[in-house]
Amino acid sequence: TWEILKSIVYGGLLESIASLGIVTSSASSDATTLNILVLSLANLIGGLFILVHNIWDLKSEQPRTSNETNARVDRYYQVLGKREHFYLHVFIAILSFIIFGLVPPVVYAFTFTESNNKDLKLAAVAGASAICITLLSIGKAYIQRPNTYLKTVLHYLSTGALTSVVSYLAGELVKELIEKLGWFDTKRSSFTLLLPEMSVEKPRFGSY
Template sequence: MLKGGSDDEVVPSVTERTPIITHREPIVETSNKSLEILKSIVYGGLTESLASLSVVTSAASADAATLNIVALAIANLIGGLFALGHNLKELKAEQPKRSNTETIVDQYKEVLGERKNFILHAFIAILSFIIFGLIPPIVYGFTFRENDEKDFKLAAVAGASLLCITLLSIAKAYIKRPNSYITYFQTVFYYVSTGAVATVVCYLAGDMVKKLIERLGLFEPETNFAF
């Protein structure tokens, strides 16, 4: 560029130059499929671990036979499957709601994930429900079979169940994406303490009910006198 007939070339200033366009890498949204699978595992397994542990503990404290305890726990598991299916159906049918802060809250998305993956969520939740629900009766039925010591069996069941509850509660805390380990500790402590308290209460309740029935003389076979 020449100015006033002069041969001097005018160099454009920085502001006159073509602006530099910074290339920004596109943000690739990572798949949440693995997180949704984890949510489904927790949804199906955590509550059933507590329920199955309570059933086995209360039945064992009432001096039920090992076969009866296993059968009772499995029957309770089968009945719980219908309740789980009903809860999943209701959760899917529930429409997103507007909260007090004018934000739309989708309960299904918070609990399980995207609605389009409902079949996957239901399958994983039911599978988790069955697996974690079978652990207490299987452990009770197949441990210490030689002497059939009830207290040792219950200790094994409590240990296995509390381990499962701990792992599932850690997964539940991870889903919330906490910023500190305190959230992990609080979540794990809440569910483990709930499982421990439920075990003790169910054991005492089963034992007390058994003693009460024996004292009242209920359900005892009548003696038939032959003449």
């Protein structure tokens, strides 16, 4: 049970914050609900490979002797548990990664579908993500020593809130900047990159 909780926290906590940032930045740039869902799923699939790679690196890392206490320190055991339970750790971490990573895009996609109000959708996403981050940070505080519940929860909640705000502002500012520079003609059916010194004109009849 102890190692399962460690694996859940390892797989879900940071991904919950990262997925929240992707949804808020995409929504602020006026991406459609479908595009937000697709981008989040693509990020989730790519992140799975990084997650497995990180766990594998932890397993490959040999225990070291601490210079302060002269005791053997095994980071894999500290983070996940016993090495012989490696495949269990990978399975639980991947499952947690997928579940908590899907919460922000799924909540955004399937709440307030009739009004399609972006602000209400983002509020629902923020509430659901706050619950997930709180639960996971409580779990992290429980498995670490000393148990600093309030400090750990506030740390990750503030990190999630800061990530959400910065992502939202960044998406909005980048969108406005691209529109001012005129790099993409959004009125056309397909995006066309326009360099500053180039102009596109329609040919006039009788000009040849």
